[in-house]
Amino acid sequence: MKTKVKYMWVVVFVVSISIAGLNGVDATHDYYGPCGKHDIEKEAQKLAPCTYAAKYRRAPVSERCCAIIEKKLNNPDCLCAILKTRTAYDAGVRPEVAVTIPKRCNIAVRPVGHKCGGFPFV
Template sequence: MEAQLKVFVGFLVIVCVIGAVSVEAAGPCGDSSPDDEAIKLLPCAAAAQDAKAAVSSSCCFQVKKFSQNPGCLCAVLFSDMAKSSGVKPEAGITIPKRCNFANRPIGYKCGPYTLP
């Protein structure tokens, strides 16, 4: 009986360690990298470079998916892909408001910026 208990406890420890590693491996966008997610926001290129540019319906459709995960949106705005595409985080952070999302995460801190 004692040997079975030791095996069971050992199994639990392994499961917990694997679970902890899996949680650490997931980033702000889950299993997807912010660079991979940035590609999905291609329709937002102009709106993310100029806070006064019109926001297309296809951009709003894509950004709405991020409204439930503002940490991912923030990571995308500061990703290498976004930087190399000319995205200005101070403009990109205003897209949910410009899309008129009523349930956007107002006040969420994204680096030095706050979601309006």
Template sequence: MRDLKGTVAVLMFVLASEVLILGADGAGECGKTPIGSAAASLSPCLSAVSNVKAKVPLTCCARVAALLSTAPRCLCAVLLSPLAKQAKINLATAITIPKRCNIKNRPAGKKCGSK
């Protein structure tokens, strides 16, 4: 539990730094939302990205569903970002969250990069 709190603290610091450094620099994979802000909005998912058998929090499911409905490519952009790598997000587990949340409008066979 202590390690999770430390990871969350580091992730939030990195995300806040990214938002300050990058700002809103036009439309990208996440629209006009900076990728750091999109990543921060997914912080309720942290407990579910390291264990494929962990129950996904309802808040996480709601945020992933909202992200997929407004900017579907943003989820992969967040998961493939340097922020996710710094936070040691397990991509193979993280991309299972839409299915684990039973999100109906998820793209079939969704993959990010080569995963």
């Protein structure tokens, strides 16, 4: 009798794990955020050359920063999400200043007027 009960619990456990795997746990691979399948905190770390320029409106913007921002402007929603990360916050990035970087870099194709947390790109 004890063997049958143990066997039944093993079967119930295996079936429930299988159902969970098929119905929900495995489906999370389809979700991507505004930056696709890239880790948004790691993307924020890539903007380290822009930290000083993203804190102070009158700070000079390095060529390296401009090159990075120009690439990120292909997806302005991703850039906005990066500006709202914990990494950016901890670095002292001010989103209202960071949205001015594309203009300060003289990037011709930029999302003028695109809202980023209430702050429009200029």
